[in-house]
Structure formats: structure tokens, C-alpha cells
Amino acid sequence: MPLNIVAMVKQVLDPEVPVSAYRIDRQKKRVEIDPTKKIAPVINGFDETAVEAALRIREAGHDVKITVLSAGASFVTDVMKKALSMGSDEMVLVQDPALEGVSDSTVTARVLAGAIKKLSPFDLIIAGRQASDWDNAQVPLGLAELLGVPCIPVTRKVEIQNGDVVCERVIPNGYEVVSAPLPAVVTVSNELGQPRYPTMRNIMAAARKKPQTWTLADLGITDLATKLTMLDLFIPEKQSKCEIIQGDDNNPVDAARKLALRLRETKLV
Amino acid sequence: MADAKGVLVIGEAAGGQLDASAKELLAHGRKLADSLGEPLSIAILGDNLGGAPKEAIAFGADRVYAVSDPVLKEPQPEAYLAALTALAKEQSPKVIVAAKTPLGVNVGPRLAFRLETGLAQDCLEVKIDGNKKLVANRPVFGGNCMVSVACDSLPMMAVIRLKTAEPLPRNDSRSGEIVPVNPRLDPSVVKAKVIKRVEEKQEGKRLEDAEVIVSGGRGLGGPEPFQKELKELADLLGGVVSSSRAAVDIGWVPYSYQVGLTGKSVAPNLYIAVGISGASQHMAGLSGAKNIVAINKDANANIFKESRFGVVGEWQKVVPALIQAIRELK
Incomplete structure (x- = not known):
């Protein structure tokens, strides 16, 4: 029986886009990118790190099956497939128009928990520490609560030792080594290291894979009630x-003086 | 929770003393409690709370739940969660706030899920609106945008960013009630166990407490200037050195140097940013900085929009000249 790892991945607006290209819909409370710029969305950076963490567990010699899971109203398949072409085995997308504009962590966690129960058994869920759009950092924690399993957030190293997950958790002035029995949820931070680039071989393999798509009805989820109301977005x-200080003749030494x-x-010095 | 009442602060303490984060939270909590016209409570958890409960009263609490249990000796999130869930169910506070500390960001959202309520994460401001709802302003999209959110379910919860309030002046003559709580925790609630904690020692002052910070980014081109020019300038001003995330990701300095959304929040009087472009995720850690000085060769860098003083030029020329000029003025 391989170790079943679920890597949580979210499609987000490219965080490198300058704010000048943002188009805010204050009525619908949505951020969109100026369509004339034709900028594709990306996989949330911390989530690519989650996929990387899963692949490193495989490379440490464990027999693992890595399933990528995401939920949203619509996906750009080529963008999402990067998670497969990095080396994951399968992809499941919960795709439903009802998820358009959802930014409430309670709703997202409930939907993803439903998907994971349908996927089960699972051993380890790895997610990015937060998504670069709503910066909520709540869904993986909520998922752990809804599934009733332990959670180790914000880690820079994830290993499997004797059937437990052992992580280095980033704290302000160092790190903690934290161990939890499986199944468990962990989140990863950028300190884990750069996510790999897909190899040509993996890109070809990923091209042949078809993501499995589920709707909310497939998960038996009808209740999308939120706990927070967004009043404004701006x-x-x-x-x-x-005060730009210029030196005589643009001399930087004079400017410093x-x-x-x-x-x-x-009185600042 | 029809009879929900009051504001509850999740306070952290160590070595029998109240943590700075708890003092800031009490300042936020006091305002919320006063707008509701209801009492402010704080839950302090540990195995030996020492003088922390009395301190909490001096910093604004009306009631202190002194939750002590041997299982709470270490800040194990699951033990905190078990104790706090029981306390919240028994006391039914209207509002619960936690601080954006490693413990707070872990325990806060999970407590919200256990109490089947919502939580506003990483808030800069919290207030009670005309409908007696908790309304919070929080940055999103890496700090590029702000949202204002209202909590619709009880208890209304928020995690508040550090350095967003000054603690109230300490007043040891304030009166308040200390309620001892013995949760009798089952040690088996702790599934995720901390096996060891490794502190990466930093010389001198903590970044969070520094009045002067000299910070470097990708523009420095390598690790050496952090140890040399930046450190020299920081030493001269009695300050400490920090960095942007870019410099940490490249491996020039350890994570403990990082200021920003996923690093530290700082509140110095003077922040000198050298070779830092000023991406919003970096600026997110600087909302408490009083005066920012930017040194950058790119005149269009965002950091200049956020600074009081700026010099456009190569740091290799500007920083040594600045060090020398300040020396001469002293």
C-alpha cells in the first residue's frame, strides 16, 4: 500500500502583476487583472512548495502516490497541470460555478474536506502556508479540524519516519522539530526550498493525464453559508x-552627507 | 450562545510574565469591550503563571482566567485548543481575539472551526460597528489590497497583527478578578509533539524591539554587506540588521532576519531600507515603522513611495558615505 499524499493546490492571480494592472470590482468584491494585459494565473507559490515537499518524500525512498487537489469555479488546465508535470501522479479538481468568488475559509475547507473524504484513504495532506490572493492561512487548519487529524503548520522540512510525519516548523528565531502520527495535515513555507522545474519527460507524461473533475453535487455539498461578510475591498x-535627497552633480557621496x-x-540619528 | 457577552483575549505568557503580544491585545480588546459596554477578559495558559495574571489587570483586563495545567507547560497548540474550547463554551464570549504569533495563528483558526464560527485573519484594525458586529480591516493580495470584513457568527473572532497597538500604560492600582481554571487536560490530546526547539541566536536586540533597523534586500548582491556595511551602520545607530524575503530565499541571511508578511512585524523609529524594492509583502511587516529611509538605485522602486527620505544611488557608494557622515556628526 503506498503512502497516499494529497497536495493542495490553488490557482491564483499572478502575484508578480503590478498593482496598476488590478481591476477591483467593489460591488462584487473581486480583484481581476486588466484583460488587455493577457496575464495567465499561476499556481500559488507556497502550493508549488507543497508539491515539492511531496516529491522529496518520494525521493527519500518511500512508496507514495501523490494526488493534487484543488477547488474553484474554473481552472486554466495548462496552469494546473504544472503540479502534475512536476511529478505528481493524479489530479482532482472540484469545479463548480457556485465556487465563483468564494473567499471564505470555512466554505473552502468544507468543500476540500468533502473531496478528501471521497478520495480516502489519505495519509498526509500537504498545503502551502497561505494563498497569495486572500492570505487567509486558515484552510489547512480548518481541514485538519474537520477531518479530526493533527496539523503542523509553516514547516521547512517534511519527512516520514517510522510511520509518523516529522517536520521542522519555522518559528521567529529558529525552528521546532514536531512529530505527528498519520494521517495528518502539514503546511509548508518557502524556506523548504525552490520547487523544481518540470522535466520534459514529466511534461509529456502529464500531457496524457486527464484531471478528474467533481462538482459540489458529487461531494453532496449544498451548504455554502459563509461566516464572514466582505464589506469592502479596495x-x-x-x-x-x-523627500528625495540629491547630491550636487548627482554625486551619491554628497547625497549621503x-x-x-x-x-x-x-532627530532621527 | 444567545447570552454571549464580553471580549476574551487569548494571552501568552512565559516565565511567569505576560508576553508583549498580550499587552498589545489587551489594548485592542479594551477598545472593543468599551464599545460594547461589556467586560474584557483574558485567558492566560501555562503551568506556572507567576505574576502574569496581575500584570494583565494592570494592562487593562477586568477578568483573568488563569488556566493552569501541567500539560500546558510547553506551548502545545492542541493542549491550548482543548483548554480554550472548553473555556469559550463555558463563558460564551461575544468576541475572541488572538495575536499573530506562531501560537496564535495556529490556535486561532482551529478554535474558530471548533466553535463553528468565522475568524478574520491578520487584522490591522478591529472595531465594533453600529450593529454590534466585529469589523476588521485586513490586507490581502500580499498587501496590495485591503478588505473590510464583518463577523456574522458568534463568537466573533480575529487574529490581530503584532505592533498594531501600543500597550496601555501599566496601572497597578486597576482592580480586576482572577479566576483560577483547572482544565484537567488529558495529555493524549497532544498529537503533534514538539520534540525539540532550536533557537538560532541573534546578536544584540530583538528585531521586534529595535528602535533602529538597517535592512537589506536583493539589491545588495550577496551576503557580505549584511555582515559588513549594514552591520556597521546599524552598530553606529544602536540598531539591528534585517532583510527582505528575497535575501532569505537566496540564502544570504537566515529566516530570523526576515521582515514582512511571512516574517516579522517591526515598529522601529527609523528603518533604513537598502536595495529593497518595497514589494507590498515586505511593506506588510512595516506598518508600525515610523520613519523609512530608502537607498535604492532604481528611482521608480516602490520603496520610495513609502519612505520619508530617499537617496537614488548605488548602495556601495551611498552607505559608506552615510556611515562616515554620521560619524562626523556625532
Whole structure:
């Protein structure tokens, strides 16, 4: 029996897009990207790290089956397939128009928990520490609660030892080694290291794989009641009042000297 | 929860002393409790709470649940969760707030799920609106946007970012009630066990407490300037060195240096950003910084929009000259 790993992956707006290309719909409370820019979405960066963590467990010599799981209203298949072409085995997409614009962690966790129960048995769920769109950092924790399993959040190393998951959890001034029995949920942070680039061989293999698609009805989920109401969504205004200090003849050394004087005048040094 | 009442703060303490995060939370909680016209409570968990409960009263609490149990000796999230779930069910607070600490971000959302309620994560501001609902402002999309969210179910919960409130002035003559709670925790609730904790020692002051911070980013080009020029400038100003996430990801400095959304929140009087572009996820850790000075060769870098003073130029020239000029002024 292989170890069943579920890697949670979310499709998000490319976080590298400059805020000037954002189009905010204050009525619907949605962020969209200026369509004329033709910028494709991406897999949430921390979720690519989750896939990387799963692949490293395989490379440590364990027999694993890696299933990528996501939920959303619509997907760009080529974007999502990156998780497969990195080396995962299967992909399940919970795709339902009712999930359009959902940003409530309670709802997302409930949907994903439903999908994982349908997928079961599972041994280890690996997710990114947070998604770069709503930055909620709640879904994996909620998932652990709904499934009744332990959770180790924000880790930089994930290993399987004697049937337990053993992680290095990032804390402000160091790390903790935390161990939990399986099944469990862990989340990973960028400190784990760079996610790999897909190899040509894996890209070809992924091209032949067809994601399995489930609707909310397939999961028996009808209740999408939220716990929070979004009242407003906006881009905060920044007043630029920066005093740019220039040196004579654009001399940086002179600029530094003038900066020192200004810092002294304003009692900052 | 029809009779839900009051505000409950999840307070952290160590070595018998209240953590700075708990003092900040009490300042937030006091405002919320006063707008509701209801009492402010704090739950402090541990095996030996020492003077922390009295301190909490001096910093604004009306009631302290002093939750002590041998299982709470270490900050094990599942033990905290078990104790807090029982307390919240028994006391039915209207509002529960936690701090964005490693423990708070773990326990807060899970407590919300156990209590079948919602939680506003990583909030900068919290208030009670005209409908007596908890309304929170929180950054999203890496800090590029803000949302305002209202909590619709009881208890209304939020995790609040550090350094978003000044603690109230300590007043040892305030009166309050200390309620001892013995949860009699079953040690088997702790499934995820901390086997060891490794502290990566940092020299000097903690970033979170520093009044002056000299910070470097990708623009520095390598690890050496953090130990050399940046450290020299920081030492001269009695400050400490930090970094952006880019510098941590490349491996120039350890994670303990990182300021930003997934790093530390800091609140220095002076923050000198060297070779940092000022991506919103970095600025997210700087909402408490009072004066930002930017040194960057790219005149269009976002950091200049957020700074009080800026010098456009190569750091290799500007920083050594700045060090020398400040030395001469001293």
C-alpha cells in the first residue's frame, strides 16, 4: 500500500502583476487583472512548495502516490497541470460555478474536506502556508479540524519516519522539530526550498493525464453559508511624500552627507 | 450562545510574565469591550503563571482566567485548543481575539472551526460597528489590497497583527478578578509533539524591539554587506540588521532576519531600507515603522513611495558615505 499524499493546490492571480494592472470590482468584491494585459494565473507559490515537499518524500525512498487537489469555479488546465508535470501522479479538481468568488475559509475547507473524504484513504495532506490572493492561512487548519487529524503548520522540512510525519516548523528565531502520527495535515513555507522545474519527460507524461473533475453535487455539498461578510475591498491610497535627497552633480557621496544632515535635523540619528 | 457577552483575549505568557503580544491585545480588546459596554477578559495558559495574571489587570483586563495545567507547560497548540474550547463554551464570549504569533495563528483558526464560527485573519484594525458586529480591516493580495470584513457568527473572532497597538500604560492600582481554571487536560490530546526547539541566536536586540533597523534586500548582491556595511551602520545607530524575503530565499541571511508578511512585524523609529524594492509583502511587516529611509538605485522602486527620505544611488557608494557622515556628526 503506498503512502497516499494529497497536495493542495490553488490557482491564483499572478502575484508578480503590478498593482496598476488590478481591476477591483467593489460591488462584487473581486480583484481581476486588466484583460488587455493577457496575464495567465499561476499556481500559488507556497502550493508549488507543497508539491515539492511531496516529491522529496518520494525521493527519500518511500512508496507514495501523490494526488493534487484543488477547488474553484474554473481552472486554466495548462496552469494546473504544472503540479502534475512536476511529478505528481493524479489530479482532482472540484469545479463548480457556485465556487465563483468564494473567499471564505470555512466554505473552502468544507468543500476540500468533502473531496478528501471521497478520495480516502489519505495519509498526509500537504498545503502551502497561505494563498497569495486572500492570505487567509486558515484552510489547512480548518481541514485538519474537520477531518479530526493533527496539523503542523509553516514547516521547512517534511519527512516520514517510522510511520509518523516529522517536520521542522519555522518559528521567529529558529525552528521546532514536531512529530505527528498519520494521517495528518502539514503546511509548508518557502524556506523548504525552490520547487523544481518540470522535466520534459514529466511534461509529456502529464500531457496524457486527464484531471478528474467533481462538482459540489458529487461531494453532496449544498451548504455554502459563509461566516464572514466582505464589506469592502479596495487598494489603499499611498501618499507619496518622500523627500528625495540629491547630491550636487548627482554625486551619491554628497547625497549621503545631506541625508545624514537631514536625519540629524529631524532627530532621527 | 444567545447570552454571549464580553471580549476574551487569548494571552501568552512565559516565565511567569505576560508576553508583549498580550499587552498589545489587551489594548485592542479594551477598545472593543468599551464599545460594547461589556467586560474584557483574558485567558492566560501555562503551568506556572507567576505574576502574569496581575500584570494583565494592570494592562487593562477586568477578568483573568488563569488556566493552569501541567500539560500546558510547553506551548502545545492542541493542549491550548482543548483548554480554550472548553473555556469559550463555558463563558460564551461575544468576541475572541488572538495575536499573530506562531501560537496564535495556529490556535486561532482551529478554535474558530471548533466553535463553528468565522475568524478574520491578520487584522490591522478591529472595531465594533453600529450593529454590534466585529469589523476588521485586513490586507490581502500580499498587501496590495485591503478588505473590510464583518463577523456574522458568534463568537466573533480575529487574529490581530503584532505592533498594531501600543500597550496601555501599566496601572497597578486597576482592580480586576482572577479566576483560577483547572482544565484537567488529558495529555493524549497532544498529537503533534514538539520534540525539540532550536533557537538560532541573534546578536544584540530583538528585531521586534529595535528602535533602529538597517535592512537589506536583493539589491545588495550577496551576503557580505549584511555582515559588513549594514552591520556597521546599524552598530553606529544602536540598531539591528534585517532583510527582505528575497535575501532569505537566496540564502544570504537566515529566516530570523526576515521582515514582512511571512516574517516579522517591526515598529522601529527609523528603518533604513537598502536595495529593497518595497514589494507590498515586505511593506506588510512595516506598518508600525515610523520613519523609512530608502537607498535604492532604481528611482521608480516602490520603496520610495513609502519612505520619508530617499537617496537614488548605488548602495556601495551611498552607505559608506552615510556611515562616515554620521560619524562626523556625532
